[in-house]
Amino acid sequence: MDLKTLTEINAPAGHEQPIRRVLIEELRAKGFNPYIDRMGNVIVVKEGTGVAPRKRVMVSAHMDEVGLIVTGHAEGGFLKVTQAGGIDPRVLISKRVKVGDDNIPGVIGAVAIHLQSAADRARVMGYRDITVDIGANDKGEAERKAPIGTYISFDTPYVEYGDGYACGKAFDDRVGCWTILRLLEEELPCDLIAAFVSEEEVGCRGASGAAFSQEPDIGIVLEGTTCNDLGDIPEVAQVCKAGEGVAVSFMDGSSIANRDLFKKALEVGEKEGIAHQVKASVSGGNDGGVIQRAREGVPVVVLSVPCRYIHSPSTVVKLSDVEAQFELCRALLKTF
Amino acid sequence: MFELLKKVLSPVGPSGLEAPVAEVIREEIAAYVDTIEVDAMGNLIATKLGKAENPRKVMLSAHMDHIGYIVTGFEKEGFLRVTNVGGIGLVNSYNRHVVFPNGVHGVVVAQPVQGQPALKDLFVDIGAQDKDDAKKMVQLGDVCVYANDCFRLGENRVSAPAMDDRCACTLLVKLLQTVGETQDTIIAVFSVQEEVGCRGAKVASFAKAPVVGIALDVTAWGDTPGTTQPEIKLGEGIAVKVMDRASISNPALREELLACGEKAGVKTQREVLPFGGTDAGAMQTSRGGIPVCTISIPCRYVHSACEVIDMRDMDAGLKLLQTYFN
Amino acid sequence: MDIKKILSESTSTLGVSGQEECVAAYFAEQFKPYVDEVTVDSMFNVVAHKKGSGPKVMLCAHLDEIALMVNHIEDDGCVRFASVGGVDPRILPGSRVWVHGRNGKLFGTIGALPPHLMNAEDRANNYKMDKLHIDLGMSAEKVREQVRVGDLVTFNTPFTELANNQVAAKSLDDRSCIAIMLRAAERLQKMYCEADVYFVCSGQEEVGGRGAKTAAFAVEPDLAVVLDVSFALTPGCGPDVAKPLDAPIVTHGPFIQPKLNKRLIDCAKAHHVKLSQEVSGRSTGTDADDIVISRGGVPSVLISLPLKYMHTAVETISLDTLEECARLLAHFVSELDASWEDDLWI
Secondary structure: OOHHHHHHOOOEOOOOHHHHHHHHHHHHHOOOOOEEOOOOOEEEEEOOOOOOOOOEEEEEEEOOEOEEEEEEEEOOOEEEEEEEOOOOHHHOOOEEEEEOOOOEEEEEOOOOHHHOOHHHHHOOOOOOOOEEEOOOOOHHHHHHHOOOOOEEEEOOOOEEEOOOEEEEOOHHHHHHHHHHHHHOOOOOOOEEEEEEEOOOOOOOHHHHHHHHHHOOOEEEEEEEEEOOOOOOOOHHHOOOOOOOOEEEEOEOOOOEOOHHHHHHHHHHHHHHOOOEEEEOOOOOOOOHHHHHOOOOOOOEEEEEEEEEOOOOOOEEEEHHHHHHHHHHHHHHHOOO | OHHHHHHHHOOOOEOOOOHHHHHHHHHHHHHHOOEEEEOOOOOEEEEEOOOOOOOOEEEEEEEOOEOEEEEEEEOOOOOEEEEEEOOOOHHHHOOOEEEOOOOOEEEEEEOOOOOOOOHHHEEEEOOOOOHHHHHHHOOOOOEEEEOOOOEEEOOOEEEEOOHHHHHHHHHHHHHHHHOOOOOOEEEEEEEOOOOOOOHHHHHHHHHHOOOEEEEEEEEOOOOOOOOOOOOOOOOOOEEEEEEOOOOEOOHHHHHHHHHHHHHHOOOEEEEEOOOOOOHHHHHHOOOOOOOEEEEEEEOEOOOOOOEEEEHHHHHHHHHHHHHHHO | OOHHHHHHHHHOOOOEOOEOHHHHHHHHHHHHHHOOEEEEOOOOOEEEEEOOOOOEEEEEEEOOEOEEEEEEEOOOOOEEEEEEOOOOHHHOOOOEEEEEEOOEEEEEEEOOOOHHHOOHHHHHOOOOHHHOOEEOOOOHHHHHHHOOOOOEEEEOOOOEEOOOOEEEEOOHHHHHHHHHHHHHHHHHOOOOOOOEEEEEEEOOOOOOOHHHHHHHHHHOOOEEEEEEEEEEOEOOEOOOOOEOOOOOEEEEOOOOOHHHHHHHHHHHHHOOOOOEEEEOOOOOOOOHHHHHOOOOOOOEEEEEEEEEOOOOOOEEEEHHHHHHHHHHHHHHHHOOOHHHHOOOOO
């Protein structure tokens, strides 16, 4: 299993079957006994090597990605769509997509620039304007091939480029999934609850059930996070920088990090010489919030790989940051 | 109660970093309760066992946290860029004195811009020479709050920045100190992170599984020039909440509390707040659901550096709650 | 079972979000003949349990209604109000209401400025909630004797029968869906039923799924079917957002368990129930949103009854569609067995 394979699986929020199948197969091949809970989360519990009572640490990453969903069909055989997870419709124009479980190729076009008035050009195209074209001859064919409720994913292959960067879709949060798969191969003192959770992109729904059922002592959330480090962004407004290591959050839209864990993560990073940075923004939300507030409360920290152009068909990560996420999480786990 | 209030107002305790407040409160209540614990989120939970054979578990919640600004960046000249923790108002913050838990002082300033300044236009001047100097004083993720400035206003009123919700913490401390033997078991939760979404009360009520929940909080006012709603007046009594955005009080419990006020001979006000929410919302929807209500202390200029309450309303609240438990 | 009678009685029974005692007592009584046990909990959820040995399924429709609440009494006797749940202030001018005071309900009307006195700007703008008032035809002194801050105000619109078996009333959102559950309960008495069925009439849906959240925690179901109303086609409410009045609606989207949904759609096909389909890309705006994430998770589906003019005092439905929803629900529940969870997620 590699990052390329993981990111190229199409599994928007609420339609995680494709990645669930791959993960179950991979985990079984590695000798684990994964199971699926009632939120569709894939869970593996690996006992630690320490003496009992051991800490039960839930390391979670979400399986789902942002995508589209078919809401209806227009005359001429076009698919009407809306978002499953937050996608700015402006990034969709002139892109290729894969439709449904059969991965039917489709495109999202736009009215030719020649035919646009000045007012048209100034107007932002929204989901009311956007249709997906799979080449259907008529509405009937479109309905048969992509009925209402069919999910659609970006069709952008994984490419490594530049100085150690990779471009692709769904790095948010297949990087975390990949890191967990690697962590499962490590000997750790604590019990590791590896949770590949569902539906983060539509409100952190899978993690809520996983944390309730698993009752962990500590939660570590592995994420991909925003990173606006290029272009016209003044340095103080930057969230984190690609290439400067795994980002540790003090607070985001959904949780305030447990101070002790936050400090510990930074100390471990310092001590082990693992590239890390503090995520310098209070933005977005992730599974940390619902895990922290499951049952009687759980100390939580979020470790993220900076992702440029997140939630777009062409997200960019620096592979050394993915490595740093793995190393910092491993080092942190060894302290429990 | 004023001296106690002053004491509880003094520690710096922004949302997520409430431990110093918990320390002050712990000392005040230790002699009056059976157990004290701090949970995974930092809630200070004191239990005072009831004398009934199978005492009801009644949870009272007052939040310790205070709105503030969190450091998100450093300008090269040493100024801090910040964002809000909880609903802190921009206009209320201009040129205000703030303080960090480690004692570093600062002034919140809005840089000149066209039109209204936004959050991104705020900076905090901590007197640093440059970026490196600033980084020695505070770290990314550190949080500052309005510096404590507690003073009497006229005969009965008191102004201070952290009145929301330390005045309710004070009320709860005072209740524990004075209530004596009760039939019900009182679970007094000094909760964390209310200002960012009643997060502490959520886990505390799950853990303690009470059968009744009463939040103690402040409420808005309608008795100053240009305001009429909510129909709440300072000094006109303790308010009993009918509804806000986060909870609708259980009608029977609400009437019971109002009746307790009457029995205690104190003035009460009925409160309908079209905005805001308290820990009652989190308690009500915990587990299988419980009846909840909020006892509100009328407070002018909520979420500013000068939050004003009337001590007579505090006394009314105390007597009402004493009556409820006796 | 006389569905019209139930709709007429229940929609005229007081049951505002958070204070649903009366309507809860009404529905608890209605369920009694069809189930083994009925309780009303502290959130005023009605939980009617029909015992079975199979999977534990929670059926849920909300019993609360949107309303207004007194928040200020002016010195001229005008009563000012806030909303409980999403009330559109544009529907209020000229409305008749009941103000539920300390000695019973008082007739009131919500005033509107006469057109003669309006200027062009007045006409171009909608009324705002805080500029409207209720006229009780009494002096402030008399009003204050009987009405207090926090008292409830509900619409005073009688149940109305329209052509083609359509009916209009306030609060058909979502009491018509409780009628669906009642009809399904009646049908299930004569059908094979292995499932352990909980009919839940939930409180406080209109202010955010609060009753369903706690009811789901308490009931701890294996799976859930949520019933709520959805938008029916009307002028200004076209096919992008609304569906025909004459067919039950199923919903696709991340909050709905896809395999369970397929089971529901197959069930409809097998019993010749015509369906419409809609998509919720994120939350469904119903109790399902909270039930799904109760405890470790509750796979759920949603059946919607199309309704015209939602959140007005003249919400309109088709009784024929209501019956179809009940037929579908009864068959779906009747056919539930241990196999429901097979390959649910793969």
